Amino acid sequence: MSEQTTFVPAQTRSAVWMRLLLWAVLIVFAIWFLLPAYVVVGTSLKELEEIRGGSLLSLPHELNFWAWKHAWSEACIGVTCTGLEPYFWNSVKMAIPAVTLSTLLGALTGYALTKWQFKGANMVFALILFGCFVPFQVVILPMAQTLGIIGITNTVYGLILVHSVYGLAFTTLFFRNYYVTIPDELVRAATIDGAGFFTIFRRIILPLSPPIIVVSVIWQFTQIWNDFLFGASFTTGGAQPIMVAMNNLVNTTTGVKQYNVDMAAALITAAPTIFVYIVAGRYFVRGLTAGSVKG
Amino acid sequence: MASLTIKNAVKRYGSVEVLKGVDIDLQDGEFLVLLGASGCGKSTLLNMIAGLETVTEGEIMIGDRLINDVHPKDRDIAMVFQSYALYPNMTVGRNISFGLEMRGVPKVEREAAVLEVAKMLQMDHLLDRKPAQLSGGQRQRVAMGRALVRRPEVFLFDEPLSNLDAKLRLEMRTEIKRLHKRLNATMVYVTHDQIEALTLADRIAILKDGEVQQLASPAEIYDQPVNMFVAGLVGSPPMNFISSTVTRTDTGYGAEISVRANDGDQPVLLDLSDHPTDLSTHVGRKIVVGLRPEAITQSGHSTGSTTQSFACDIDVTEATGADTLCVLNWNGKEVMARVSSGYAQIIEGTMDFAVDMSRASLFDPETEMRLG
Numbered sequence: 237m238s239e240q241t242t243f244v245p246a247q248t249r250s251a252v253w254m255r256l257l258l259w260a261v262l263i264v265f266a267i268w269f270l271l272p273a274y275v276v277v278g279t280s281l282k283e284l285e286e287i288r289g290g291s292l293l294s295l296p297h298e299l300n301f302w303a304w305k306h307a308w309s310e311a312c313i314g315v316t317c318t319g320l321e322p323y324f325w326n327s328v329k330m331a332i333p334a335v336t337l338s339t340l341l342g343a344l345t346g347y348a349l350t351k352w353q354f355k356g357a358n359m360v361f362a363l364i365l366f367g368c369f370v371p372f373q374v375v376i377l378p379m380a381q382t383l384g385i386i387g388i389t390n391t392v393y394g395l396i397l398v399h400s401v402y403g404l405a406f407t408t409l410f411f412r413n414y415y416v417t418i419p420d421e422l423v424r425a426a427t428i429d430g431a432g433f434f435t436i437f438r439r440i441i442l443p444l445s446p447p448i449i450v451v452s453v454i455w456q457f458t459q460i461w462n463d464f465l466f467g468a469s470f471t472t473g474g475a476q477p478i479m480v481a482m483n484n485l486v487n488t489t490t491g492v493k494q495y496n497v498d499m500a501a502a503l504i505t506a507a508p509t510i511f512v513y514i515v516a517g518r519y520f521v522r523g524l525t526a527g528s529v530k531g
Numbered sequence: 532m533a534s535l536t537i538k539n540a541v542k543r544y545g546s547v548e549v550l551k552g553v554d555i556d557l558q559d560g561e562f563l564v565l566l567g568a569s570g571c572g573k574s575t576l577l578n579m580i581a582g583l584e585t586v587t588e589g590e591i592m593i594g595d596r597l598i599n600d601v602h603p604k605d606r607d608i609a610m611v612f613q614s615y616a617l618y619p620n621m622t623v624g625r626n627i628s629f630g631l632e633m634r635g636v637p638k639v640e641r642e643a644a645v646l647e648v649a650k651m652l653q654m655d656h657l658l659d660r661k662p663a664q665l666s667g668g669q670r671q672r673v674a675m676g677r678a679l680v681r682r683p684e685v686f687l688f689d690e691p692l693s694n695l696d697a698k699l700r701l702e703m704r705t706e707i708k709r710l711h712k713r714l715n716a717t718m719v720y721v722t723h724d725q726i727e728a729l730t731l732a733d734r735i736a737i738l739k740d741g742e743v744q745q746l747a748s749p750a751e752i753y754d755q756p757v758n759m760f761v762a763g764l765v766g767s768p769p770m771n772f773i774s775s776t777v778t779r780t781d782t783g784y785g786a787e788i789s790v791r792a793n794d795g796d797q798p799v800l801l802d803l804s805d806h807p808t809d810l811s812t813h814v815g816r817k818i819v820v821g822l823r824p825e826a827i828t829q830s831g832h833s834t835g836s837t838t839q840s841f842a843c844d845i846d847v848t849e850a851t852g853a854d855t856l857c858v859l860n861w862n863g864k865e866v867m868a869r870v871s872s873g874y875a876q877i878i879e880g881t882m883d884f885a886v887d888m889s890r891a892s893l894f895d896p897e898t899e900m901r902l903g
Binding site for chain 2: 419421422424425426427428429430431435439440443444
């Protein structure tokens with residue numbers, strides 16, 4: 237009985253052709269989707285002369301990082317010629333606290349809504365959920381007033397507040413749905429053991445949360461980093477996040493349109509979100525499906 | 532160690548009354564089992580003792596202390612949950628010591644206490660593992676260890692064995708019994724398994740629809756069930772209920788039934804003379820005779836004082852090892868009899884059965900309550 241029999245399905249001639257066709261279609265689509273990325277990266281590495289003279293799809297003659305350097309530290313955004321660098325750090329200073337804050341608050345709210353059920357908890361959750369469907373534009377005016385009253389208009393802190401508040405609806409939804417799958421008896425046991433609301437959260441609930449934290453962080457980071465509207469509405473000049481600065485950079489033309497600089501700027505701007513996806517992406521899918529596969 | 536007193540405990544959710552005034556008085560060191568079907572309020576009562584549910588009305592006292600509004604952690608209780616509720620992110624050692632840590636016990640003492648408990652439960656080699664790396668039985672032990680380590684006044688168990696397989700359940704049942712003997716602690720144990728209740732309890736409280744039906748020792752519950760619900764709940768297979776009418780006989784009272792024997796229905800008069808109740812007012816009225824399967828056995832084996840023998844047709848037999856169950860037909864309904872296994876082969880067709888009427892329970896069919 238040591239004979240190894242492997243299961244090989246019968247291959248007919250037409251099945252082989254179908255398989256080849258499938259591959260061909262997939263390759264065509266892969267090229268189709270990758271083409272814009274190739275053009276952006278390729279153009280960012282070309283000199284202006286080359287762009288004007290050559291084809292859009294031709295490979296750069298040599299790897300020329302001038303456009304990247306220029307976009308990062310020299311390009312003019314409006315009248316100030318500092319490159320994207322200060323705005324990049326603006327965005328970092330905005331995104332990291334805002335992501336942390338909204339994730340932490342979402343976790344805490346989700347925990348309170350599921351494990352400390354109070355009268356009307358579901359109603360509160362429904363109202364919070366409603367926040368997911370409120371478009372950006374609706375909150376701009378009241379938010380501008382609020383920032384004015386608090387006195388943090390045109391600052392990074394203002395944007396941190398805006399994004400934390402707006403993101404709370406989503407993060408609460410994530411954490412609430414994840415915590416529903418954690419058995420209540422854990423909290424009961426810990427209560428009898430003598431742990432309070434925050435101790436249980438810190439010692440038992442948070443250590444079980446990494447999959448959903450990853451989901452929340454990726455979601456929030458992408459939202460906040462890529463946001464243009466809030467950034468453009470609540471900040472001007474030096475306090476702007478990179479997304480707004482890049483837009484201004486592209487729109488600031490002095491004489492010749494520098495396509496290579498525009499492309500490099502776009503890539504610099506997109507780099508952090510790509511980085512977050514690469515680092516945490518596999519946890520992302522795992523976290524999204526965690527509730528459904530947990531035994 | 533302490534006594535536990537529950538006085539007129541009521542639990543309401545809105546207009547729904549889950550517990551309708553429960554009175555239980557538990558001596559120091561007693562083992563109480565709350566038995567009932569799901570939804571009878573037994574877990575709610577346990578959670579109220581634990582402090583995980585508020586008490587709508589009434590009083591719960593541990594020792595002389597009223598604990599209605601005392602936080603669970605200050606009640607000096609420990610609880611073992613059905614799902615074990617082990618903290619998945621902590622090692623076994625941390626799981627056990629968590630309660631002590633929350634109470635500010637110094638690390639050295641904590642470690643000593645954990646080791647002692649782990650040794651007692653023979654799991655000192657597991658202390659560095661995570662719950663996910665343990666088998667069901669081991670998890671159960673950790674959950675018990677977590678309760679034991681704090682040396683509480685009262686232990687609460689919420690169906691702790693229902694997630695285990697049959698063999699392990701027997702083992703852990705014995706273990707719990709042994710622990711109770713050793714610690715001599717007050718314990719309250721919730722289950723829907725009547726065998727667990729009978730084997731573990733000093734006293735059993737049977738709940739139905741939020742009311743205690745009977746609170747008594749296992750033997751009393753088994754032999755003198757207070758109503759037909761209790762009689763039907765406890766015992767496997769359950770008590771046979773035979774409907775009849777009380778008649779006056781030369782020696783006292785009887786209940787006539789028809790028994791399928793030799794392929795025909797034969798009238799048989801069950802002798803009720805020995806029953807302690809005065810049945811004079813019941814003559815001519817309907818009655819339910821409750822007989823446990825072991826009260827109907829092969830002729831010549833019954834030792835009771837009021838034994839009567841008659842022939843019965845055997846419908847089906849079920850060998851259970853030690854005994855064989857025979858399905859008979861009385862009054863057109865199935866009646867279970869329990870005979871010694873030696874008779875398993877020879878029984879076919881008709882056989883003489885002895886019925887021990889001194890072990891019969893009589894019920895009023897209207898109220899379903901026990902007579903006498």
